[in-house]
Amino acid sequence: MNALPTPDFQLNGDMKARRIVVAMSGGVDSSVVAGLAAATGAETIGITLQLYDHGAAVKRAGSCCAGQDIRDARAVADRLGISHYVFDHESRFRESVVERFADEYMAGRTPIPCIQCNMGVKFTDLLQMARDLGADCLATGHYVRRMTGSDGRSELHRALDPARDQSYFLFATTDAQMDFLRFPLGDLPKPQVRALAQQMGLINAAKPDSQDICFVPDGDYASVVRKVRPDADTGGTIVHIDGRVLGEHKGLIHFTIGQRKGLEIGGQPEPLYVVKLDAATRRVVVGPREALATRAAQIVDMNWIGGAYEGPMEVKVRSLAKPASARIEGTGADRRLVFLRPEYGVAPGQAAVLYAGTRVLGGGWIASTEPVEPALAA
Structure with missing residues (x-):
């Protein structure tokens, strides 16, 4: 077998004296991360969170942290010869992600449950588990890059492959979390990741990527909201x-x-x-379409990564939106995101994520929007 690439896990000293915990969802990305971590010689431990009850999870093949996914993660760990643990987080996930998802829709907002999951269940809970296990870092399969700035602080950057970049969903990552997290796939294109999985002999090398929110595998958001909040209709x-x-x-x-x-x-x-x-x-x-034009938005729960920033910036108000030039005005409850040109389809409940080049500066949640007069929106 050809030698595996040696991504920099950004740990000093002898890797054989290091312990890396890997968040294993059962998908090909996190499985390859586990393989790369094991190849460094570090003690590698995989952790999978069970987010659904056993009966429902078995039917959710192709989603995240479901029954088949847990079995895939365990099979990969066995193949790699690493320890693997499964923790039941169904109640925590339901309260902090699923119920909030339903409440946001009921309030007329457009939620992003993947960010809420990263903020709580994944990065907060998993990170604490990794620390409890004595790990030197927690590695994940996210397509982003962790870099060290000129001031020595950890920075979050877009993935090298723009088609795979997941930085929008990680804007709420704190500085303390960034110091402990590692993202070894940020410099790799997806085809190479799949090739590595095949080279490692992993059972899920050709497993399709999940296309929907993990707890809405058929894309029917309304049915999920109805189950959680029966008065939603x-x-x-x-x-x-x-x-x-x-x-x-x-x-x-x-x-x-x-x-x-x-x-x-x-x-x-x-x-x-x-x-x-x-x-x-x-x-x-x-x-009409011109009524969607937005000149500014109120931003709450702002998070800065790597410290506050002053200078030109761009913002994405949806995960697939093109970055738009903008500036931040005010502080606290009076903080406003001002677009230098009208932006369309800005929705309360979504995230506004700020960038300077490839660097993710941080972001916040869109609480409300200010329309542009139709005459100025052309």
């Missing part, structure tokens, strides 16, 4: 921004800011989009 009216009532809907959970399809209000002279979700009145407010 309370309907209301669909109203044009000029005040006209255009129809009725079956629940705010079926809509997101910027949505055009599925409104069921045909016969309109122009395409209409969801521009606001009013949870208090259960109204879905629609309007």
